[in-house]
Amino acid sequence: MGAVTIKHVAKEAGVSLQTVSRVVNNGPNVTDAMRERVRAAIDKLGYVPNMAARRMGGSKSYLLVAFNDRKPTLEKWRAGRGSDWVAQMLLGAIPRCERDGYHLLLELLDGHSAKLHQKIDAIISSLRPDGVILTPPHSQDRSIIDQLEHRKVPYARLSPGEDDERGFRVRMDERQAAVMATRHLLDLGHRRIGFLTGSAEYAVSTERLEGFRAAMADAGAAIAPEWVRQGEFSFESGIASADALFALRGPPTAIIASSDEQALAVLHRAKDMGLDVPADLSLISFDDTPPIAFSLPPLTAIRHPTAAMAERAAALLIEGHGLDMPPSPPCTLPFELVVRGSTVPPRR
Amino acid sequence: MGAVTIKHVAKEAGVSLQTVSRVVNNGPNVTDAMRERVRAAIDKLGYVPNMAARRMGGSKSYLLVAFNDRKPTLEKWRAGRGSDWVAQMLLGAIPRCERDGYHLLLELLDGHSAKLHQKIDAIISSLRPDGVILTPPHSQDRSIIDQLEHRKVPYARLSPGEDDERGFRVRMDERQAAVMATRHLLDLGHRRIGFLTGSAEYAVSTERLEGFRAAMADAGAAIAPEWVRQGEFSFESGIASADALFALRGPPTAIIASSDEQALAVLHRAKDMGLDVPADLSLISFDDTPPIAFSLPPLTAIRHPTAAMAERAAALLIEGHGLDMPPSPPCTLPFELVVRGSTVPPRR
DNA sequence: CTGAAAGCGCTTACAG
C-alpha cells in the first residue's frame, strides 16, 4: 500500500508537516538547506500528495472539467464518421493540464434535459473543479454562464457567441474563414455558389453564413435565395441540401459546406448524380476532420484550430485569476484554408 | 457558493450526519419514514456529496483511470488520420461510468520512459482510483501488472497477452478474426495472400499472424516467406510493406493488413502503381476505423469491438470485487467481418 | 434503527 503521507516525510526529514507542505507547494520562507532536506525525504519515500486531502485542506482540486454536448458526441463516436472534435480537444488540453499537474475530466451534458442545471450543479459540488471548459453549443448558453458565475467557477468558452462577453473566450474568426473560402471560389471564377448552413443553435453557423454573404456582396456577386440551404451539421442534412441544390434549374458550380459531414454527403450525392468533383462541382468544407483528407478527391477545407483552442482554454484556466479578471477580449486563434483537389475553375 | 454539506442536510431533516450518510449510500437499517425525510431534505437543499471528503472519509474515489500509450495516441490525434481508438474507448466507458456515478480519467503513459512506474505510482497515490483500465501495449506489461497488484489497485486489461492470467481480461479473438479474414479470401479463390504484421510489442500482432498461418495451412495453401511483412501499425510501415510486396516477381493477389493505416497505405501505393483495388488486388484491413468506410473503394475489414470492450472493462471494475477475485477466464467479445468493396475473386 | 466520536491527509491562518 502506498500509504506514504506527509507525516512520513516530516518524520523522515525531521521537520513539521507544515514545512513539508511549504516545500511541496513551493511556498515562500524556506531555507535552501531545509528545502533540500525535505526534497530528499520526498524522493526517498516517493511521496505524492493525496489530491482528495489536498482539496479538503482548502487548496485547488487540480481538476478541469470539459463539458461536451452529449448527443452529438455519442452519435458521432457511434457512427464512426471520424469527426474527431473531442480527440482534438483532448490533444490540446491534456498535455497542457499535465504540465501543471492538472487532470482533465470529460463530462457529457444533455442540453435538452430539464435536469441540465442540476447535473452541472452536481458536478461542481462533487468535483469542485478549478475550471470548466465550455464547448459549443453550451459555450453560448447564458443560463449555464449565469450558473457558473453564481457558483464562482472560472470557465473558458470555446467558440463563444458574439453577444455575451463574460468569461474567458477562445475562438477562431469563423466569419473571416467563410470570407476566405468564398473568395477562393470567386477567384477561381465561380459566381453561382451554394452554401449549406450549420445547425441554427450554433453561433458559428450564423457567422459563417454572414462571411459568405459579405464576400459575395464585396465581389458584386448576387446570391439567389435558393442557393442558401438552412440545415444541420449532419451527413443526412448534407444529403437533403445536396439534392435540393442539384434539382435547381441553374445549379451552383460550387458549394461551401459548413461541416465535413455535409461535404462528404454532397460528394456522395454528386457521385450518384454522375457529377464529377471537381470538374462539374467545386466543394469546400469546414473543420477538416480526417475523412476529408482521405476522400477522393481530397477536399479543400477550412481547418479548425480545435486543439490550439483547447490548449489555450486550459492555459487560461490554469494561469488565470478566474472570475476576478475583468472581461478580457476574446482570444482569436488562426485558422487555415487547406487547398486540396476539390476546387477548380468552373466549366464555363 | 454551493456550500451545502451533510451538516445542512442533517439539520434540515433533524437527524445526525450519520443517518444522512446512510441514506446517501443506501446503507441498511434506516426506516422508510426516516429515509423519506432525509431524501426530502437532500432534494430541497440540492445536496451532493463532496467527492474529496468522501474519499477522505474512507470510501471509494468513484474514479476510474484509463491508461493509454502516450506517443501513438498523441501522434494519431496530431496526424488526424482518424484512428478513433480512444474515442471508441470513451464511448464505451464513459456512459457505463456515469451510470454508477463514476468518472473516467484518461491518462497518457510513456511506455519508453524510465519514469513509467514512478508516474503510475504518482497517479495512484494522488488520485486513488478505484480501478485502472489498461490498453495495449501496457495491458501486456508484466511490470505494470506487478505494480498494480502490489498497490492493490483493481485493473482490467484490454487485449491482454496470452501468457499472463492476472486481472480482469477483456479481449476479442484476434486469431479467429485473422482466420475469418483469410478464409474470406480463400473462399474467393485467392491463394497468394500477403500479410502485414502489426507492431511486435503488441500481442495482437502475433495472434493475427498465427490465425493467418493456421487458416492457410488448413486450406493447404502454402505461404511464401516473402509474403509476410514484419512491420508496424503505421501508415509509413504500410507503404514500405506494400512496396516490398509489389516488387515481388509473383506478387500476392490479396493482402491482409493488420491496421487500417497500413491498409490505407497499401491502397495509396496500389493506385500509384496503377493497380486497381479490388480488380488487381483484394484488400482486408483490421480495426475498421472511420476512414476505411469512406475510402474508395470502401474496405472490407474486421471490426474491432473497442467500445464494447471498454464498457465491459468499466463494468468489471465497478461491479467487481477487484483483487479478491480469483483469476477469471478472459471475457471475449464478438468481432465482425464487414465485407465491403475491396475483396473480389482474383483475376485468374 | 439511530447517534456521538475519531480520523482520513492535507492546508490555512496564527504563533513564535
Next chain:
DNA sequence: CTGAAAGCGCTTACAG
C-alpha cells in the same frame, strides 16, 4: 524562517 492547532466534509467502527 519554522511549528502547533484547527478544520475541511465525509465515513467507518463503536455505542446504545
